[in-house]
Amino acid sequence: MDWLQNYFNFRIVGNYADVFIAGVGQTLWISALCLFLALIIGTFVALARMSSNPLIWRPVAAYIQFIRSTPLLIQIYLVYYGLPSLLPRGYGDFFDETQTGIIALTIHTAPYMGEIIRAGIESVNRGQIEGALSVGMTPRQTLMNVTLPQALANVMPPLLGQTAVLIKDTSLLSIIAVFELMGAGLQMFSETVIATESYVTTAVCYLGIYALMLVLSGMAQNKLGGNAWKAN
Template identity: 70%
Template structure:
């Protein structure tokens, strides 16, 4: 380790700090968009998965299994090359939008299964108490059940969020600039692999630590189960 630090070219890294900062910002906002979208759609897929209607829950289950059985790389290529063929007037989406759509499609089933587990973990008495004071079923779901469910599954949500953030590194294959793209750019211009990819890894670690802090704050606000070390 000491030998690596001695030969680490900090000067070259310093010249690319602005590029890495730009890449981190791109990774953060794209991850945030995909996270919010996948949780939003994940709620509906989870509810479909729990539906008593066989057709509805089988459709949701089929979608979940199909996405979980195929690599994200293939899904990005399918959306990138297949979406223009499906749209009647060509592709209205640029590379960044296409990447966000692909990652949201990929992440939604995982979020749906986590949310479904969270909903099942909420005691039935919570919903019954809400009904007794006049709440409708949608009000009970969105004001009573879902907040508790999300708080109860914060640890697995953090883990899935970390995976989602790392998955953005595949965006570079369709020329979307993000953190991994910054590392690739530095390597292509300087041919120093260690400095390029160690710096990239450190940036991802910093993003993950920020995610932990935000997740702990969110769980405390939601008032879920006691925080445990992850």
């Protein structure tokens, strides 16, 4: 194995194993929280976007367009520098970097999720909604029990794709000093100054998470078997 050490010093990587494990955990945790928040806000974005009241759908459409046409990095900077000035005086450092990062990523991901959920809601057969309403369900019950479950099953593939994008996007939070997988790589690089091991290990960890995502989405495909899966 000595020849390998010339190219990739796995012993040093071994020393940093706990840092990388912590980084993977942090990345997964941040992504999971952002996904959860973005799905909730995204549902509201989707409903507001489908509203017929221009006072509701126009601002939401502007929000969606703004997020889609500006880079995530700029949005992170805007939240990072802008959020403290929005908070009441004396509470400027209420959120630490990680929480600020989670807020920024949620703001960034919610419109994408919203557009996917909207496509899902529009894909639900009109008769389903009419049927639910005619058996006496309230509009809210119809949404929660009939429309949304079918909508989510129909748009599972793009939702999972967007989740994969979200996991990759967390790497940008390292720029505002949030500790996650990329931050682990940067920490190792700043302490050891060996680029290959630091960054290749980071990449391998991300690919591991991605592979896990692929396996999970395969399982979801077998379980749910919505319309969208059959088309692919």
